[in-house]
Amino acid sequence: MVLTPFGKVFDAVRRFVDFTIFSSLTRRIVVLNMAGLLVLVVGILYLNQWRAGLIDARVQSLRVQGEIIAAAIAASATVDSDIISVNPDRLLDTQSGGVSPFSYFDPTLEFPINPERVAPLLRNLITPTRTRARIYDGQGLLILDSDNIYARGEVLRQTIDKSTGTSFFLADWWNALISWAPGDNYPTYQEYQADEGTRYPEVASALQGAPADFVRVDAQNRLVVSVAVPVQRLRAVVGSILLSTAPGDIDSIVAQERWSILRIAMIAAGVQIVLSLLLAGTIAGPMRRLSAAAERVQTAGDARAEIPDLSDRPDEIGHLSGALRRMTDALYNRIEAIERFAADVAHELKNPLTSLRSAVETLPLAKREADKARLNEIIQHDIRRLDRLITDISSASRLDAELARETAEPVDVETLAQAMVAIQKDIAAGRDVSVVMGKRSGRGTTLVSGHESRLAQVFANLIDNAVSFSPPGGTVTVAISTEGDNIVATVSDEGPGIRDAGRIFQRFYTDRPEGESFGNHSGLGLSISKQIVDAHKGTIKAANRTDRSGALFTIVLPRARK
Template sequence: MMLRAVQRFLALTLFSSLTNRIIVLNLAGLAVLVVGILYLNQWRAGLIDARVQSLRVQGEIIAAAIAASATVDSDVITINPDRLLDFQSGTPISPLSFFDPALEFPINPERVAPLLRNLVTPTRTRARIYDKQGLLILDSANIYARGDVLRQPSPARRDGFFLTDWFGRLMTWVPGDDFPLYQEHAPDEGMRYPEVAAALSGNVADIVRLDAQRQLVVSVAVPVQRVRATVGVLLLSTQPGEIDAIVTTERWGILRIALIAGAVTVILSLLLAGTIAGPMRRLSEAAERVQGSMNRRTEIPDFTDRTDEVGHLSRALRAMTDALYNRIEAIERFAADVAHELKNPLTSLRSAVETLPLAKNDKDRARLAEIIQHDVRRLDRLISDISNASRLDAELARESADPVDIGTLCETMVSIQGDVAAKREVKVVYEAPEGRFAPVVLGHDSRLAQVVSNLIDNAVSFSPPGGTVRVVVTSGEDNVVIAVSDEGPGIKGDIGRIFQRFYTDRPEGESFGDHSGLGLSISRQIIDAHGGTIKAANRTDRSGALFTVTLDRAPEERAGLRLRK
């Protein structure tokens, strides 16, 4: 539930438009890169390691200098009589065991102070010297030269840019720093520093801590040794925030570059959005105008000169809109044609019905009744054909195309139409295809059968008694051709109008209204839906009409697979 609420909030705010999406997503990628640089940057750890190594080298040099010049070197050996009573007879005794530990090579503060001041002050490092018991002997923070004014140290003021301070405080809370807390101990508690205790055992030790302000403090303890004896410890530590200031400066430099890159990204995103969102907005507004004003043509913005997706979308919308308007106009023409065709039989029917009461004899009444029945049959045929034509597109779009064997289909339709044609003394002949290419197409078998039936029925109606209607199927590598020819008088009228809706040019002897004039129009509609062509022409070898249907042949793998099922 919470995730859905967050998604809805983002959809209504940050992702409310395509421009916002482009800007946010581009900035998100930049933000991830910057955060990765700031958070995963190894430069900070490398800086700490470099500072530790620097303090080690500096501490070893200073410790060696202190051991060489700032320790007491006396020829007087002081014997501790109390140590003599601690040993029993027979116990091995070292000569140095009688010496007073407090007097073995002590560090002279008067000698070490000027040395420490000269070596440590230029490096801005704090140096503390502890004796063997952890007692603070000297602290560089409290060493003053002659003439210095003693004053209480005050915390350093930060006069930097407020964003720098804010950014520095923010980065202190970045997870990943697992350093102990630095705590200042009393002068006599030097042993509480782990690095001091480790250095008294003769080892160089370092440690990194965070002070109360979460600033890095690096400490290195180096033993002060003379003649292999540890006489004290030199503890060097950086000023709090020294490393943080360098890291913050570098991070702020990265952030400044990121801000500039972000500004450039926003500008480029706006330019990109202008080339995408602007045209799409105009296209959507035009589509809304089309929806709101279907009674007049609305021009869709033309971006077809562009080769990208916007150009393809504009081209598709313009084609779709033209097809929609053409479909609307076709429906309007169809409605007008239907109204016109229905008006004629209705007018005749109305006239016959009105005249029927005025008929004076049975012959006239029978004649009027025959006219009424003829008009009713005509209306029924018209309504049936109009209903079939109106739902034809929907059925073709809804049904899936299957492999259809045109040879088998034509042979079946010839056998069915042959019985009807025999009553009119017309013979229907089917010629099977020859060759290695199977006459299989992808389509709707019932609708293709309707086309073949209409063509055969039309040819039979124009054929004279004793005539022959031929149905020939030819299968090539790419297409299948159905040719239906008759031996009638041929097409006398305009061949270009023969496929128009409600156009009829019937042979002599047939009463008006026996055909609706929709058969060939429906046939062309079916063939167009199958991606084929249908043509009409007069025969060149003799009198008669020739109708040719051309369909694309189905690929062998698809046709074979479906036929095997």
């Protein structure tokens, strides 16, 4: 598949992340847990809902404060005239910065809002709130500015900004990061001249009798909230009061809240990391131990490496440990069985080969025809024995693989036994032995889940073995019964019985009747039968009959579930 340039970049990034972050289970757990916390913190900072709520609360506070101040100013204002007379020359001098803000008013003139009477009142109401207040007359001319009201005898000092200077580097990084977060687009705040009050939209609205508010940012992108409230006397608007927050007042509160979030996030991150490491220790640590043990199994050689026993844990690690231990034990048992099988095969093949070699070496030295015929008979017998051994060994070695490949199907054991009895009956008749089917006992079906051909091989081996041990005129009986969830099949004969029941199912073990020629049986029939029954999760046992002489083989198979 040909990747596009974007696909190649994405694949490179994915491989980089896999080899750096996700190459370790511990790092993966820590990173994924921290990702959830990071998304939560970023989401809180991005939404900024509490910032908008803070602005709304500040607007309401300023409006209430403005209404209170406006009412106080209206109560102290003169109402002799609705016209404010201003000395233009003195006003120009004031704008040029040459005189006090109160000196441009001619004391002989009468104003609806008297600055000298309102100034002390405004100072007392504004000072505790750290809010800037400006009073405009009906034409938008600035009358009072709280920043320029000073008490008698007050010494003016240069204000030192204590916020500047060295700060915690993490706070600087945090503020720089927050500045990248998207926010609302507010207009830039601009300071107008004393006679340009109506250029403030909120002031113009207040002079029309409607309170208004406005949110701006200064040159340093600090929030400035302004609220203008009309000053009314006898329903006549005589002026407007403009209240505004100090630049950065709301931003400082927002910054403190964000810094609090950062501190909480750092504490939560520390807890998350500790918990992630503890979690990784209970997962990654045992996984590393299991992995190291699996690698030792590969390089152990003849030694039997052990998988750590974590089966006391009730979680998946415990289940994995138990499964690996069982798998390892099964592999070692299979290896040991193969080694024993190879040794037995070598031993069994060595005997006919030795006999064959001796006969072949002796044949040229034989002078009499009878001796040559006897040696030829031995050679033919050993060749047939080798062929039979190789055939049975090949069948035994392929048995496990064939049982694993074949699909289990329902098999009626009673029907199968009847068919095998019918087949073996004709063969046994040549040796004057009868093969009969016994009476069925028990209730229920005789179905098992297995391989019909292999179970048929078991019955054929057991019946053939019983016929070979039965005397002339003897009877071999095959019976089927059910006991609970199991199906029991028995094969009995009337022969001499079993001399060593403990070794009867061993490979290449034979205990043939007297008079039968040696080497006619490989000793693998009963071993193969046990192997097939074990593969069907059943059991097979051999014992002597208690009612008379003879052997009794019992097969127990689990009944198929419906």
